[in-house]
Structure formats: structure tokens, C-alpha cells
Amino acid sequence: MVNLTVNGKLVQADEGEMLLSVIRRLKIDIPSTCHHDAVEPYGACRLCTVEITKTEWNGWKNYVTACLYPAEEGLIISTHAPEVIELRKTLLDLYLARSPGAALIREMAAEYGITATSFQKVPDGDNCILCALCTRVCDAMGFHAISSVNRGHGKEIAPPLKEPPPDCVGCLSCAQVCPTDFIQYKDKGKTRTIWGKKFKLLTCKDTGRPTITVEFAEHLSRQRNIPADYFEHDHESHRRQLALTLGKLAEWDRKE
Amino acid sequence: MDKRFVVTPNLCTGCRTCELACAFSHSVNGKPGLSRIYPLSAGTDEAWVPVVCLQCENAACVKACLVDAIARNPETGALELDYDRCVRCMACVAACPFGCSLPDDQHSLVVKCDLCGGEPVCAMFCPTKALAHQEICSSDRKSA
Amino acid sequence: MCIRTVQQLNKRKTQLLAGEKKFPRKVIVCCGPGCLACGAQKIADGLRESLKKKKIKGFTVETVRETGCHGLCEKGPLVVVEPDGLFYTKVKPKDIDEIVSKTLARNEIIDRLLFTEPATGKTKKKYSSINFYRHQNRVALRNLGHIRPDSLDDYIAGGGYQGLARALLKMSPDQVIETVSKSGLRGRGGGGFPAGRKWRTCANVESDTRYVLCNGDEGDPGAFMDRAIMEGDPHSVLEGMLIAAYAVGSTEGYIYVREEYPLAVERLYEAIRQLEEEGLLGDNILGTDFSFRISIARGAGAFVCGESSALMKSVAGEVGEPRAKYVRSVIKGLWDKPSVLNNVESYANVPVIIMKGAGWFKKIGTDGSSGTKAFSLVGKVRNTGLIEVPMGITLREIIYDIGDGIIDDRPFKAIQTGGPSGGCLPESKLDLPVDFDTLTKAGSMMGSGGMIVMDDKTCMVDVAKYFLEFLVKESCGKCVPCREGLYQLHALAVKISDGKAVEADLDRMEQLSDVIIRGSLCGLGKSGPNPFLSTIRYFRDEYLAHIRDKRCPAGVCKNLITYEINDKCTGCLACIPACAYEAITGKKDEIHILDQKKCTQCGACYAVCRFDAIDVT
């Protein structure tokens, strides 16, 4: 355990715990777009930047991203120092120039008093804020189906060669974690389309309702030893089965 | 100690108090959330049984989760889903052979029973004691 | 043959030197990248062919030697006769027979091939008397232009691997680190971090594995020092790495070379193969229990991959994006193991430091920055090329002594140092000593050693725009301040150069720069606003001219200049077809007319006019 000060309040944290987690535990609201607990901290959005100092630093201050800076003994953290606010404002202003349509960005910017960008609109801007949560989650799931391509201002997220990604199983995690709902997919009847690739959805033998894709189920059976017949029914059908089984058990009990 | 849900289907009247209790104790933004428990027909019109996660030993949901978002709470024995980790791929929903990981489409979440931190509210409110959460001996067949 | 002991190494050296004595004179053909591009290989082959036919006393085909870059690439192909030091430039295949029959056979000098000092017009016979070389001091580039890059024997004959031998047999790892620390060697890759301190930290980390990495990414456009070393003297880099590995206790090393340097890759592979064959790489080197292996990792040629954390990710086979590090890579680097990363030139210095001692090295250069530094001197100076100078030399000496002044005697305006994220220094800073701290304090930096000299026809807004554009493209695109911030900074620079900016835009740019510096994840972003900050610091008036007067004083920014035909026009018709926009009309021998409405300020007419008849205002 180490002792630190957050906005004047003394708190304790595990050594090595990232500052963002400490700050969030204190219910202090600082923005971030690229953080997700399922993946390693990334430090791309820089919105969670905080000011840190220590008594022995003699007034010297540093600005670090809370998601990546481990708690240290004696750290004095200011989550809303004027410099930090100025930084966040400019970042959100920059974000707005690129992704004015992204609800998340608009909300965050509004909280910092910005409603429109003061910079030049990025001509080919879109709602992708390049947080790379999609690619990182895809990697964490073990699929590596999509990645970032190009660098610099022309960076984007895409499957290899911009063709339907061979390694994608259609689990939708990328779309689910996308903070700006930029990643589009379509479920229609028994088919799912994402990244230009079509998938067949499994359907419940009883209810006929679609569940997950054939590829995803096969992956889970193969890699995680989940019996294939578990995937033959949807959750409601499974529940009903369980109810009947429990009923039968009770029946026997009574007879005994 | 090792506490489990004990279900006595003969006592269940299908009153759905458990469902209400669960929904209220798992509220999202101040509104009732999706209940993790509700009674289902146990075969006949009169027979009901509350269905809830069994917190399996070698759970399919845990195996299916590729980002390790489901882990057992050593204190309560509950398999808890870490919402900050979950990427909503629905693998656990599809894999649970008892249908006890549930998609909450309204809040785009996956939910499952977390034993309310050790004292499940559903059992507390069950008027007929068809559902109880108590210490059991391992030979008890009704337990699961 | 194997070199398993120091005795064997020394014996080999003695034998080689004895062999060399039989034919003391050599014809050296520079086969560095510049000279090769001008056909140097043909010259070397032709000389051999000619020597095969004609028997000349003292010369055989063996005495014709291809070496790495001599530095004066612009004057290539270069031919040097050693040990006399006779220096021929711009040698053509048709000169070969004359060189053989006159110079080699009869010691006659061919005047037309001699180097002419551009400023004075005087010809110089000897290498050492040429201004370009006279002011240099070659340590890292010591072998360049003297040895055959693919010959381990040449390297050994010149004292190669003696530094390694001394380190392994006469010094403890600790003493090696101590020597490097005392020498004051600072990283030549840009940061200037003390190499000894880096090694010490790495050696002190508890770990079973440590890596020694060499940064041969050299992404700065126009810089070619590291390339010249890797291509021209690969063994000096390998020896440096071996010594570093011994010092920090590493058994595995990687050299990261950009894909665009195929010859460097080839030379390094060959050099590694030779060392493995001789036993100088592998297990129990020189009979000690020190073992080391080196592999080559090829980079995809992104500027940002030269950044240490991006480089390590790239070596490990991941996307070359920098990673935020509050844990330094000497402690947790490649595959999370302690790793020492140094630049090519840094390593090339190490063997000499071990051989000649820390004190010798420390005496060169300044207190804070010892030793020498290689630069690629380009731009509007008369002599351009690869140079190595002692630290502390002034910019003026580099430009006017080595570079021989500005082309056409135009006024000097600025010198850009430190690569894309470096800065521009004006006339008033020309007497500053070149060292890490002084350059940084003046708002520029040492960087990896690019130096671009600019004259009065260069617009500083345009320069800032150019470098910002490079950085916008080369940013890895991961973090927002760097990706979006530099983009907007560039957009504002364009606005100024288009004459559409207001003064408040300058404040906006300064504020944005501050955020980019404070907010960016890696060194690229943290130094990204430098092209703007250093130009606004020294050339604010020029910015204001663009903004207030809508005028580009240097006559560069297209939107702010007009081309006009003056009465010097002879009516030669040359500019009429040159203008792709058909803006110029006129008859032979009559002054031509330029239609401002059609003119796009492309400058094509200006370029073709031989009578100074086009005014740019």
C-alpha cells in the first residue's frame, strides 16, 4: 500500500495500481476515451492527463496520463488543475474538429464548455476517434482480425487489405466497445454482416431465435472446450429446460 | 461457509417477488434493471420453479469468456461479471447450458446473478421459502 | 582460420600488415551511396581491367579498393591514391586509362580531375589540404573511405577488435562502463543521453536476460551518417555492440535497420557472418566465457520507428507505435527485459574510447559534450556532404570553412539542425558552439545530425510548413495531440502562407504547441511543434509580413507573390512554352506579357528565363 493525495484528499492505493483506477474509485470524474479494463492501458486519448508532483520535487510538476501512471508513495495528484483543464479543452476541441458527429465527444466537450471546434474542420473526418479499442479488444480475444493501417493523420482501422477479414468470427466485440458507435454491423434474419464479411447465425432449436455466429461457436468449442450442443439452444430455452429438470427432481423427491 | 441456493419447487407459487427484488437491487441509473431470476413453469400449470444461476464449479461462462471478465468472488462464491471488462460478445450467454447469463438489450449489457454480495435479496423476499440461500451438505440433491 | 584468442587476433593483424607492405600504394574508389549512383562501380571495375592489361609497378588488381563514403558525395565518383592522398573528383570511365598510365605509372597529376575550392577557385591536390576535410576530426567515421566495408581483414589490420580484446581480457564489465561514463559519450541518436549511465542502469537491473540494441533507423530525411557507417564500416558498429554487451551482461543483440537501406543490411549480414565464422560472435568469444549473438531486424521505414519504444515493439514483431513509458526501456524494454538501445554512431565511437581511453575522448569537444559528431551538411552551401567535427565547433565554421560558404555568395538566413523536429537558427546564433545543450537552449537540437543551410530565398513560414507536413504524415497517429494537434498546427501554417491568417492565429499556434508538447505520448509529438516554435522565435517579422502585409519577403509563398516581366525581357520566347497555364503571350524580340489572372505562381517562367527578366514580388 502507498499513500497519495488526490485533490487534497489522502488516499491509499496498491503499489502499481494505475492512477486512473484510484481516481475513479474516488468517484472523481475525469474523461477518457481509450480506456477499457479488458485491454492494456494505451494512453492515446490523453484526456485522463493529470498533474502530479511530490513534496521533494520542489515545485516541479509533471503531466501524465492517469491510465498509465502507477501509484507511488507520496504522489500529489491534481485532476483538475488549470493546466490540465486547458489541455483537456484543447484536446476535445481537436477531437471535435475531426469527429463533430460523435455523441460521446460532443458530450465530453460540452462538459468542458466547448460546443463547436475552434479549429479547421477536418475534411475527411468521421466518427472514428482512433482509440483502437476495437483492434485491441479483437487482439485480446485472440482473433487479430482488424488492425490500424497507415500512420499519421491518415491512420484508420481496417481489416487486412480492406477485404472481409479472414480471422473475424463476427463476435461484434469491436462494435460493442466502440465508444462512438462508428463500427457498423447488420443482423438480418440468420445472417450477420460486419467488416464486409457475412456470417451465418446459429438459431435455437426451439425458439428459432438467432444466437451467435457459427464461426464464434466453433471457436469456443475448439479453443475453450465448450460442448457444441450447448449452442443448440438460446438462453431462454436453456432456462426452461432447467426449470423442467428441477421440477422433475422435486417430483422424485416427493415420491421418495 | 459454502452457501447455496436451495430451491423447493413445490413451495413456489410463481408470485415473482424474487424477480422484483432482483430488478430493484440491480438498478441501472436509478431504474430497475433486468432481473437475473424469475420463475418458470416446472412442467405443469401449477408447478413453478425460480430459475437462477447455479454458480457452477467448472462454469461454461467462465471458459467461454475470452477476456476473463467472469471470476469467482472468493468470499461469496459468486461468479461475478466485471462490467468494465465485459466486451458484450455474448459468448457466455450462448455457452451457459442453463441460460443464466442474460443479455440486457435495453442497457446493452450482459447480466448474471452475483448473489448480491453474499445475501441474495431474492431469497430474502421469497414469501414461501421456495428459494433459500443457506449452508448445505454436499449430498443434498435439491441443491445445485 | 579462426580467431579464438587474442594471440590469434594479433597474429592475423601482423600478417595482414606485412601483406599490405608489399603494395603500399592503393587506388581507392569511393563506393558510397552517392558515388555509386554516379557510376563508381564502373570506375573500380575499369581500373582493375586496365591494370590487368597494363602491368604497372606497385599496382595490381588487388590494390584497387572500393570503400565506403568519403563525405564529398556531390563531387563523386571519387578516386584517391593512397598513401599520397591524391584526390580526384568526378571521375568518368574515359579518365581511367589516363589515371593508370599517367598517375599510377608516372606519378603525374591530372589537373582537370583535382578538387577546386569553390570559393577561391584554387585546385587542391591532397585530400588533407581540402578545406572540407581540413577542419574535420574523424572518430566514428575513422575507417570510412579507408577500408573495404566487406573486409574483416581490412578492419582488423586497421586495429579492429583490439578494443573488444582489451575490454574482454583486461577490463571488468564495470571498468568498461566506468570508461564509457568517464569519456562523457552521449547518445548520438538525438537525445544525448549519457551512454555510460544507460549501461550502468541496465547492468544493475536484476534479470536473467538483457538485450543490446542498435538503432539504425535513421528516419530523418536527408540524413545519411548512420547509413554511411553501416555501409562503409559495419564492423565498428558490431564491435561497439559487443563491448556494450560485455559491459551490461547481454548475450543477445539486435540491429534495427530500415528497409530502405538494402546495402547496409547486406553489409551487416556479411559482417555478422564473418564474425561467426571466425568465432568473434557466438560462444566463448576470444576464449573467455562471454557469448553474444547479433540478429538484424528490418524496419518498415517509418520515422517514428526510430523512437525507442516503437523500435522495440517493431523488433518484437508488433506495430511500431510508441508506448507510453513511465518505466524506462533500460529497465523494461524489448520483451519487457532490460535493454540498452544506442545509435549506430554511438556504438562506432566505443571501440576507440576503449583503445585510446576516456581521457583522450574527453579532450575532444566541450565539457558537456565530449567527442565528435557526424553531420550531413546539405542545402545552400558550396560543399555538401558527410562531415564529422569536434563538438564545440561553431556553426559558422561548419558553414563557412567546411561548407565553403553559401552558394552564389547569397546572404545566409538560417540553419536547420536536428531533423524534422529540430529548429532553425538565425545569423545571430552562428557563433554558438555546436553541442547538445547549447543547441537545445537556442531552441533547436542536435538530433541525429541533419544540417540544412538556407539562404535569403528561403521563406521560414514555408520551412515550418514543410517540416510540420512531414511530421503530420510520420506521426504514428496514436495519440490525439500529436495526430490532430500537429495537423491543425500545419493547417494554421498553411493559412499564414496563404495570406489568410490573422495575428490571433499566432497566439493560437503558440497555445496549441504548448498542448502538443505537454500532451503527447512520445518524443515525436513532444518535439513536433519545434519547426514552428523556433521559426516564430527568430523570424516573427517574417510571419507578421505574411499576416499583416500579405507579403512573403522571400518570394516563396505562392499566394502572396506575383510574377512580373520587366524590361530586361529580350523576347526570346523561352517562357511561353514553359508556362503550362498559357499565361504568357508575346512575339519574338518583343517584351512578353504575363496575364496575372492566369498565373498560378508556379515559377516555371522564372526558372527558364536567362535574362533575369522575371520579377518576383
Ligand SMILES: Cc1cc2nc3c(=O)[nH]c(=O)nc-3n(C[C@H](O)[C@H](O)[C@H](O)COP(=O)(O)O)c2cc1C
Ligand atoms: C520520433 C523519433 C525518432 C527517432 N529516430 C531515431 C533514429 O532514426 N535513429 C536514432 O538513432 N535515434 C532515433 N531516435 C532516438 C531514439 O529514441 C533513442 O533515443 C536513441 O536511439 C538512443 O540511442 P543513443 O542514446 O545512442 O542516441 C528517435 C526519437 C524519436 C522521438
Ligand code: FES
Ligand atoms: S558516396 Fe562517395 S563521397 Fe559519399
